[in-house]
Amino acid sequence: MNITVIGTGYVGLVSGTCFSEMGNRVTCVDVDKIKIDNLNKGIIPIFEPRLEDMVKKNVSKQNLFFSTNFDAAIKNADIAMIAVGTPMGEDGSADLQHVLNVASEIGKSINNPILVVNKSTVPVGTADKVRETIQNELDLRGMAVEFDVVSNPEFLKEGDAINDFMKPDRVVIGSDSDSAFKKMKELYSPFFRTHDRFITMDVRSAEMTKYAANAMLATKISFMNEIANICEKVGADVNNVRIGIGSDSRIGYSFIYPGVGYGGSCFPKDLKALQKIAVENDYNAQLIKSVDEVNNRQKLAIVKKIVNAFGEDLSDKVFALWGLAFKPGTDDMREAPSIYTIKELLKRGARIKAYDPKAMDECKNFYFKNESSIEYGNSKYEVLKGSDALILLTEWKEFRSPDFEEIKTQLNQPIIFDGRNQYIAYDIESKGLEYHRIGK
Ligand code: UDX
Helix, strand or coil: CEEEEECCCHHHHHHHHHHHHCCCEEEEECCCHHHHHHHHCCCCCCCCCCHHHHHHHHHHCCCEEEECCHHHHHHCCCEEEECCCCCECCCCCECCHHHHHHHHHHHHHCCCCEEEEECCCCCCCHHHHHHHHHHHHHHHHCCCCCEEEEECCCCCCCCCHHHHHHCCCCEEEECCCHHHHHHHHHHHHHHCCCCCCEEEECHHHHHHHHHHHHHHHHHHHHHHHHHHHHHHHHCCCHHHHHHHHHCCCCCCCCCCCCCCCCCCCCHHHHHHHHHHHHHHCCCCCHHHHHHHHHHHHHCCHHHHHHHHHHCCCCCCCEEEEECCCCCCCCCCCCCCHHHHHHHHHHHCCCEEEEECCCCHHHHHHHHCCCCCCEEECCCCCHHHCCCCEEEECCCCHHHCCCCHHHHHHHCCCCEEEECCCCCHHHCHHHHCCEEEECCC
């Protein structure tokens, strides 16, 4: 198939690349010329395991193209996939201007039948707006072109995006057209090796499915963080409780790890948007609101423990920080707990020595530009020297089994604040280190 993917962010670039891997002819378009020029030179704007190799391979096979020429790319396409951003607007709702601009450009360009697939996360009812926008443009041109708009939300996780896309748990398609379902099934059938995981439904339910999935996962995390906080008060250990409840197959072990809260580009934004959708429809989404509030509080869980141990004034303190990315496997720091933790520590006069395998450039060039109180190290051990305690915020594999003797020797005071409960199994106290973690 001839596919044009509009938007080369996480979702667009990964989807386009994976469709090209299956032998389709894919053109990824973006308004950002520098990004497109870079992609044509093999420079990938994000860190995502396996993505760079897959892009280069399919570009050289002439399955994958990058262009700023929207008009040409749309005219030749069987499928136009919208994967532009829906950032949080000032009032918390998803900002649809990019999606609707693309819809209007599609209406201005198409001469042949096309299937428009919406992959961006959008409020319920957006597919109808996309359809209207395209139709208005066609009417202005006096053209009659057949087109369908389907909703196809994307569930990939950063850091494991290629894997998620190539072996999806499910593909959700919302449409009212049998021919659209048929075409989408053809597009996705190469990804189903053993089971047919194709789920069809009406458009609005598909749009809602994406918000409901993210809200459910976020709810599990906030619930567990709340239980962790209660455990601390009553002398229980959340890690035992986690194992105790996860063994119930109705609950399960996934997404019940307590920590310093969820971050990233999806959960925080989608939960705000869902609250907004509810308010606009005269419904008070109390649970969703609380999930968000618990998370905001949890992002400061480690700061609270540090202040308990060292007091409010941290002006003579230096902290070694392991992990800046919102989770392992990515250089993404959007809504990362590290941002909030660092801000609070700096506010109290502390200095930070940070190390992250991938996100240090993002931190120093964007989030904490010209911040002289943060230094960056070349290795996890380098940042320990002269620091008063170690804080772990992202559970990168390279932090999971460190040399505790080295940590003890290098730190001024042998104290670890573990925001991801990584060292529970190590009996750290017996190694002469003071150990603070979540939920105990
Ligand atoms: C999420 C959804 O998983 C994905 O399906 C959707 O398409 C986009 O949003 P992502 O944001 O990449 O993906 O990250 P995810 O792996 O889901 O983790 C989100 C956050 O939750 C991270 O900050 C992570 O550290 C945190 N988390 C996750 C916990 O704190 N505890 C857990 O048990 C699991």
